[in-house]
Amino acid sequence: MSAKLSLKMGFEAADLPRIQSAIGEFSREQDWPPDIEFQVDLVLEELVLNVVHHGSSDGEEGEIRIELLSDDDAVVIQIVDDGRPFDPLTDAPEPDTESGIEDRAVGGLGIHLVRTMMDEVTYRREEDKNHMRLVKRRNE
Numbered sequence: 001m002s003a004k005l006s007l008k009m010g011f012e013a014a015d016l017p018r019i020q021s022a023i024g025e026f027s028r029e030q031d032w033p034p035d036i037e038f039q040v041d042l043v044l045e046e047l048v049l050n051v052v053h054h055g056s057s058d059g060e061e062g063e064i065r066i067e068l069l070s071d072d073d074a075v076v077i078q079i080v081d082d083g084r085p086f087d088p089l090t091d092a093p094e095p096d097t098e099s100g101i102e103d104r105a106v107g108g109l110g111i112h113l114v115r116t117m118m119d120e121v122t123y124r125r126e127e128d129k130n131h132m133r134l135v136k137r138r139n140e
Contacts, residue, residue, distance in 0.1 A: 002071035003030055011052050011062040011083070016045065019066065030070040036136055039117040040068075040075060046110040047079055047088070047132060055083020055130075074119075077134040086130060087123045088114070 005026045009015035020041060027037040048064060056062050062082045069076040088111045115121055120135035 002069060004070075005068045007066045009048070009064050009066070011056050011060075011064065013049060013052050016048060016052075019048070020045070023066075023068065026068060026070070030075075032070070032075065033138070036075060036138060039136060040077065043114050043117055043134060044077065044079075046114060050086075050088065050110065051079075051081045051083050051130075054086065055081055072138065074138055075136045077132075077136075079130075079132040079134075081130050082128065083130060085125050087125070088132075089121065089123050 003026070005022065007019050007022055009019055023041065023044065024037065027040065032040070044066065048066070051062075051064055064079065064081045067078040067080075069078075114134070117136070118134045119137045120133070122133045124131045
């Protein structure tokens with residue numbers, strides 16, 4: 001059986017706990033395994049905070065829409081924001097995963113985690129909005 005959860009928030013980090021709480025409740029209702037709940041929460045936090053911190057210029061207000069589709073096979077996450085154009089799959093720096101933590105440049109590690117934890121990650125810019133689509137398969 002499939003279910004859908006739709007959420008909206010502004011470009012405010014203070015909105016994130018409300019979003020995380022709603023997703024946590026949804027994951028329990030949909031009986032997600034704990035590892036999928038953890039991965040979805042971490043990935044959403046990373047991507048949403050990137051939009052909040054880097055998506056607007058000069059304090060402009062914006063909106064982030066998050067939609068989750070859950071069924072027996074997968075969890076599909078769609079994040080749409082009206083922030084600055086930014087494709088994290090090509091525009092984010094490649095992280096240095098070899099050097100010691102004190103020698104690494106800042107940036108790119110969050111997107112690396114997103115790619116590692118999710119089974120599919122795509123981006124497109126359409127109608128002046130960033131669209132991220134992520135898929136986490138349940139039975140792998």
